[in-house]
Amino acid sequence: MVNDIICFEHVTKSFGKRTILQDLNFSVKQGEFITVLGTSGSGKTTTLKMINGLETADGGRISVEGNNLANCDLVKLRRHIGYVIQSIGLFPHMTIAQNISVTPKLLKWDQKRIDQTVNELLTEVGLDPAVYREQMPNQLSGGQQQRVGVARALATNPPILLLDEPFSALDAITRQSLQKDIKALHEKMPDKTFFFVTHDINEALYLGDRVMVVNHGQIEQFASPKQVVDHPASEFVSQLLATVRQNRALWEDLK
Template sequence: MSDDVMISLDHVSKRYRGQKVPAVENVSMTIHRGEIVVLVGPSGCGKTTTMKMINRLIEPSSGRITLDGADVTSLNPTELRRRIGYVIQQGGLFPHMSVATNIGMVPRMLGWDRRRIDARVDELLDLVGLEPGQFRNRLPQQLSGGQQQRVGVARALAADPPVMLMDEPFGATDPLTREHLQNEFLRLQEKLQKTIVFVTHDFDEAIKMGSRIAVLGERSRIRQFDTPERLLAAPADETVAQFIGAGASLKQLNLRRVGSIAYDEAHLVTSQESPAAVLRHLDESGDWAVLTVDGERRPLRWVGPRDLRPERDTLDGVGIPAPTVEPRATLRDALDAMLTCGCGAAVVVDDAGRYRGVLGIDRLMRAITEMRETERSRDRGVAEASYYRPPMPRTLAAPAQRGGAR
């Protein structure tokens, strides 16, 4: 087995007593180190069962599963699970335990001393964006759904496992929180480079999160196991095409990140700026609006000529809220933000919410055109070649420079 393979499933099946048809039948796949493999398919197809056989929460009936070269059935189940992080919907936290106790559970089972556990808890809370002094002693019911999910991720990372299993981890959150958690997790993955098996029923989420995607049919039979780009460009059969659904071209916006294209610049002002001064700037520059920011350069509102009234002394509360996206967000996320505010522009911010630039509808359309031209060129190359060489898995590289690619 290649040193690059972290997980291997070799003709794995699961049969339950009294059922004529296997729940999972003859599944084979290899998962490489540091990639996110997403299992996606209709409800009841066996994707969660397949994932749970990796850490033996469900025992396979036949076949062989290896983790870093070792047959999982030869390992103590408890020890195996302590080596694999596991995240489910709403974090699966113990409600009577504090945040710190939940996160420190596995290290405590592994015999870590109190000081080391406390340091690890604080490190992980910082990593997932929760201030330790504020959150470590709270109970789960004192947290929002998004905060609970972050604690669940922190707990899964506590013993620094090389592998994480994630079962619909963001499915119970509202769309805005879900998008933010997805981006936060991709930020963590850039740093940690874990090997992740991720289950979802949402194909858009699969495209955004996955290095490769396994589209499963009944009994977890693999209909296609490929990169998001190839799935959208060349579905293996009609079943895969139907699961992808309509709007495949629009779904391709999930393949490219905001940080990969150039940003425009906005004229920044504080809310204490004189409306008369802003109006003069708009008249002289031809800009459609200025962007108000707070003292930390966090975007507030877009202010245009129609928002400026002579009787006002400041811009406080003037204009329309400025939608923001992070560099890790997809172009689909950016388009959604633009449509939400109706202003045709999304403000790009860093991890602290500070201004980095503006992504306008014109640049977005140019990026879409580039993607289409690249796809046409690749299709011509495949048609002309005598054989097909699969593309390399996508990496989750951070934006190359401030302000996007130039």
């Protein structure tokens, strides 16, 4: 697992007069769990959306599995990249099984294969198929719905899973449980690359094999969690780490 599955070379992106990404360069190896950390407006979600072509670069080159996105079929690309978003986005008029089956049906899988995949994935994300297959999204809690969202993203066995702040709208207990589960899920699927955007530094450090810290469209540091904590590469990274320590100090003051 040493191949670069995602590569950004001198990528730039602007919206009107506002520059979002400035000469962005990085690569991700197959099987890595990458967390992308930054404040609102830092460019982290734009970066994620560029991996599956939902946003296009103004300049530079983006390649996924060796394919230049400027020259490939983006619809076909997206069908083989899992995508989990904060708002979950389950179809309210479809059962849980039907929600997970959307892309396999587009790819014309036979029903037996679809049913087997749905059952396996529901089990993988901690939901009993016998209980949840025929339920509707509004019958599930937010955490359960997000588990279905992850299952749906994995339905076609994609090599890459993009996760855009998937747990930020959930309560603290549910969020912590899902963090543990998504980490365990990646450990069971070591060939899959997870690219996870978050604004929570604790989440980024807990989940990531490497943490990409972005600020104003530039990478401040891209390193292991231990390296980020022990050797912050910039004043911005130091300030982020300081917020964690300040919060800890608040708890200490209550004792």
